[in-house]
Amino acid sequence: MGKWQDIDKQTIKETRARIDHMIHWTPLLRSSAINKLAGCQVFFKCENFQKVGAFKARGAANAVLNLSATDRKNGVATHSSGNHAAALARAAAEAGIPAYIVMPSTAPEIKKQAVREYGGQIFECAPSLQAREDRLKALVKSYQAIFIPPYNHCDVIEGQATCAFEIFEEGLSLDVLMAPVGGGGLLSGTALASQFYSPETAVIGAEPEGADDAKRSFKAGKRIPMENPDTIADGLLTSLGEINFEIISQYVADILTANDEExxxxxxxxxxxxxxxxxxxxxxxxxxxxKNKSLFQGKEVGIILSGGNVDLSKLPFG
Known part of the structure; x- marks a missing residue:
């Protein structure tokens, strides 16, 4: 893993070629009804159709493929509440190496099931960052596995950047490109790809009000970890990563929030x-x-639909 400053236009293109056999080039969809309601043209990048049902497949694939033969030998490990866990388990299986995954006991069962199906070994822990990190540290020591973080990792960020790369490769010249933000892997990768491939496009992060550490950190100019996040958006509960914050501070135009009802x-x-x-x-x-229609009026807006792994028995509407 190098420095994020080493990521450029060429390396993102090379990363997309490297992971090609392990991911989908996902479609862009539009809805005239949503365009009318929003008062702008919206292009949805459908990462819910991605392998493992989420953009996380990109970063995990890149991180595993970049490991040396020596590093691969003892397998990989991570902690994740869901999509990164499944993505890393799958990438490891493709590479023929073991994956040791720490998951909080409260993680959705559909996400635990996916990890098992991809051959990952799950180690449950209490639903706190400290518990996750402690259990992971013990696993890495025990198995000598390589830790692949969910977002605070340059290979992961560069893998996530290939999503926006695909959008711009299709010839779209967007006024705005929006991505959700939790740990910041997708948003930081999106910001880098946009900077290199479409610098006139403003990148905006979207965050739940109940887990708004990225917005508060962005405004304060320093990382402010989230304590006791509370939102239906279970994939965005994590605090912003250090590397991710550096990139976001430099290349993201703004971070806006919405409440659970919205x-x-x-x-x-x-x-x-x-x-x-x-x-x-x-x-x-x-x-x-x-929520902020006036900001986007008449513009061309890209939205990355980050994933589709939802427990259908627990949909928040009838």
Whole structure:
């Protein structure tokens, strides 16, 4: 893993070629009903159709493929509440190496099930960052596995950057590109790709009000970790990573928030109008857009639909 400053236009392109056999080039969809409601042209990048059902497949694949033969030998380890866990388990399986995954006991069962199906070994812990880190440290020591963080890692960030790269490769010249933000892997990768491939595009982060550490950190100019996050967007509970914050501070135009009621309404709108399955975290950018219509009036806006791993028995609407 190098420095994020080493990531450039060429390395993102090379990363996309490297991971090509392990991921989908996901489609861009539009909805005339949503365009009318939003008062702008919205292009949805459907990472809910990605391998493992989320953009996380990109970063995990790149991180594993970049490991040396020596580092691969003892496998990989991480802590994750869901999508990164499944993505790393799958990438490890493709590489023929073991994956040791620490997951909080409260993680959605659908996400635990996915990790098991990809051959990952799950080690449950209490639902706190400290518990996750302690259990991970013990696993890394025990198995001599390589830790692949969910977001605070240059290879992971560069893998996530390939999502925005695909958007710009299709010839879109967007006024705005929006991505949800939790740990910041997707948003920082999106910001870098936009800077190199479409510098006139403003990148905006979208975050739940109940887990708004990225917005507060962005405004304060320093990282402010989230304590006791509370939001339906379970994929965005994590505090912003250090490397991610550096990139976001430099290349992101703004971070806007929406509350759970607004997130649920946006999620329902996508189900009804676009007929696709998304998870709550995925709906946050659309919720933010609809809440701030005047900012986007008449513009061309890209939204990355980050994932579709939702427990259908627990949908937040009837």
């Amino acid at each position: 997130i649920i309404a946006a999620m329902k709108l996508i189900y009804e109008r676009m007929k696709i399955v998304i998870e709550p975290s995925c709906a946050v950018p659309l919720a933010v857009l609809l």
